[in-house]
Amino acid sequence: AKLRNKRSLPLPPGPDQLPFLGAALQVDANTPWLTYAEWAANYGDIVSCRFFGTQVVILNSEKVANDLLERCSRIYSDRAEVSTVAMTGWDFDFGFDRYGNEWRLHRRLFQQAFREQKVADYRSTQRAAAHRLVINIDRNPAENLWDLILLCASSSILSTVYGYEVDSIDDPLFTINDKTLQTGFPLLNGESSIIIDTFPFIKYLPTWLPGTSIVRDAQIAKHWAQLFVNFPYNFTMEKMKSNTEFSCALSETIRNSEENGQAIPVYNLKKFAATAFIGGAETAGTSSVLQTLIVALLQNPAVQKRAHAELWAVVGNNRLPTFEDRPSLPYIDALIREVTRWNPAAPLGLPHVSTEDDIYEGYFIPQGSIMVANTWAMSRNPSRYPDPETFRPERFLTKDGELNNDDVRFTFGWGRRICPGRYSAFAAIWIAAASLIATYAFERAKDEHGIEIEPTPQWTTGLARKPKPVPLRVIPRFDQSKLEQMVKDVNDN
Numbered sequence: 001a002k003l004r005n006k007r008s009l010p011l012p013p014g015p016d017q018l019p020f021l022g023a024a025l026q027v028d029a030n031t032p033w034l035t036y037a038e039w040a041a042n043y044g045d046i047v048s049c050r051f052f053g054t055q056v057v058i059l060n061s062e063k064v065a066n067d068l069l070e071r072c073s074r075i076y077s078d079r080a081e082v083s084t085v086a087m088t089g090w091d092f093d094f095g096f097d098r099y100g101n102e103w104r105l106h107r108r109l110f111q112q113a114f115r116e117q118k119v120a121d122y123r124s125t126q127r128a129a130a131h132r133l134v135i136n137i138d139r140n141p142a143e144n145l146w147d148l149i150l151l152c153a154s155s156s157i158l159s160t161v162y163g164y165e166v167d168s169i170d171d172p173l174f175t176i177n178d179k180t181l182q183t184g185f186p187l188l189n190g191e192s193s194i195i196i197d198t199f200p201f202i203k204y205l206p207t208w209l210p211g212t213s214i215v216r217d218a219q220i221a222k223h224w225a226q227l228f229v230n231f232p233y234n235f236t237m238e239k240m241k242s243n244t245e246f247s248c249a250l251s252e253t254i255r256n257s258e259e260n261g262q263a264i265p266v267y268n269l270k271k272f273a274a275t276a277f278i279g280g281a282e283t284a285g286t287s288s289v290l291q292t293l294i295v296a297l298l299q300n301p302a303v304q305k306r307a308h309a310e311l312w313a314v315v316g317n318n319r320l321p322t323f324e325d326r327p328s329l330p331y332i333d334a335l336i337r338e339v340t341r342w343n344p345a346a347p348l349g350l351p352h353v354s355t356e357d358d359i360y361e362g363y364f365i366p367q368g369s370i371m372v373a374n375t376w377a378m379s380r381n382p383s384r385y386p387d388p389e390t391f392r393p394e395r396f397l398t399k400d401g402e403l404n405n406d407d408v409r410f411t412f413g414w415g416r417r418i419c420p421g422r423y424s425a426f427a428a429i430w431i432a433a434a435s436l437i438a439t440y441a442f443e444r445a446k447d448e449h450g451i452e453i454e455p456t457p458q459w460t461t462g463l464a465r466k467p468k469p470v471p472l473r474v475i476p477r478f479d480q481s482k483l484e485q486m487v488k489d490v491n492d493n
């Protein structure tokens with residue numbers, strides 16, 4: 001009887017539905033978060049709709065997302081079955097795992113390696129990657145900046161996880177990383193998955209038939225995904241054999257588990273490590289935040305000036321910033337928080353799925369609902385962030401210039417699924433940002449008439465939102481030998 005009562009309650013309000021398609025045609029596929037924000041204005045903080053057969057619930061405020069995904073995390077921590085994930089070999093990423101014991105094991109391994117107290121161990125690695133970035137910028141044309149940032153993010157995480165050192169864009173692992181993202185990522189969106197779910201027989205057709213391009217593309221993506229998982233893993237195994245002192249997050253995990261007498265299967269070890277690699281290198285991660293930072297600096301010269309002035313006052317002109325300077329540089333932290341708020345790297349987070357029927361504020365939320373937290377709408381909440389489109393790091397400072405306690409946690413997800421890489425991510429981003437701003441000025445490019453070109457990037461769409469490269473000029477603040485000397489000084493100390 002109780003169940004019947006529940007089911008007689010209304011679903012949360014939402015837009016009109018078409019038979020079969022539901023509300024699918026009303027959503028702007030490039031910027032769904034904007035459509036959802038419009039619905040929020042019409043229907044409120046919790047909106048329901050159907051896409052094809054699937055029940056979707058969109059959470060537009062931090063309060064509602066907290067009430068459900070955080071406080072009732074026990075029943076809101078599953079993920080959707082996205083058929084293209086396995087087809088592309090991207091099931092190496094446990095972020096896509098269904099809620100259950102296997103996910104729990106991966107999550108536990110990950111948290112041991114990336115918990116808040118542990119990530120201080122990775123500082124020298126993160127610093128080395130940031131220094132390599134500023135040296136590489138000196139030696140490369142400005143057009144390469146986006147690649148060099150990706151290289152910095154990948155090399156930092158590769159060194160942390162696998163003890164693998166990448167120095168240049170020519171490293172084979174950098175190519176594998178790049179190809180994995182380029183071939184896999186476009187197929188992981190809802191559209192490709194819906195095509196396969198709606199017409200599952202496509203999977204079984206010979207790939208030369210027209211209409212099977214998704215299947216063909218998925219085979220290529222899978223090839224790269226397998227290299228992505230196996231190549232660095234095999235590297236670490238070889239190193240561990242030849243050098244008993246060799247240490248990285250993966251080797252530590254293996255040695256700890258052997259000491260506890262609970263050896264972990266290779267499949268799970270590979271997945272734990274590859275998930276850290278993909279999270280650290282790209283998806284929503286470090287590189288897209290740094291690229292967005294560059295766009296923000298170009299668009300807001302006064303912000304760049306203030307950030308550099310703070311660095312100059314604290315660090316001076318004879319050395320590079322280090323993690324020890326961090327407490328004295330609150331504006332740099334405020335700047336990074338503002339970057340993640342202003343253009344959240346994952347505007348709709350990563351959807352959760354509910355595993356039981358539930359009731360919230362008189363509305364029925366059926367089991368199996370896809371729960372989408374609209375991070376974008378939360379970042380535009382005018383009562384918390386007045387004039388939300390304006391880029392203003394001061395939002396995160398108190399009157400006395402200290403960091404306030406808004407740590408933009410909502411940009412990292414919710415409950416049991418909250419991003420477990422967030423401490424490591426913020427540290428890696430911090431040292432890279434401080435090093436970049438201390439050593440270079442980023443200025444707008446000029447056209448042939450000497451007129452500045454507006455730095456308005458195109459943004460990628462899909463799960464992760466990041467800016468495509470913008471034209472710019474990169475002006476060194478030090479000559480090359482001085483820069484190299486300062487890098488050397490840090491390493492010698």
Ligand code: HEM
Nearest residue numbers: 095276279280284285346349350412413414417419421425
């Ligand atoms: C600023 C950079 C980053 C942002 C904004 C970010 C954001 C997110 C978000 C929104 C989620 C989904 C959470 C949810 O389901 O509620 C997530 C999940 C995840 N992130 Fe991050 N992330 C970042 C960096 C990283 C890094 C550097 C790593 C790895 C070292 C990482 C590893 C993961 C993993 C493993 C998950 C899946 C967790 C699970 O499903 O249990 N992330 N991240």
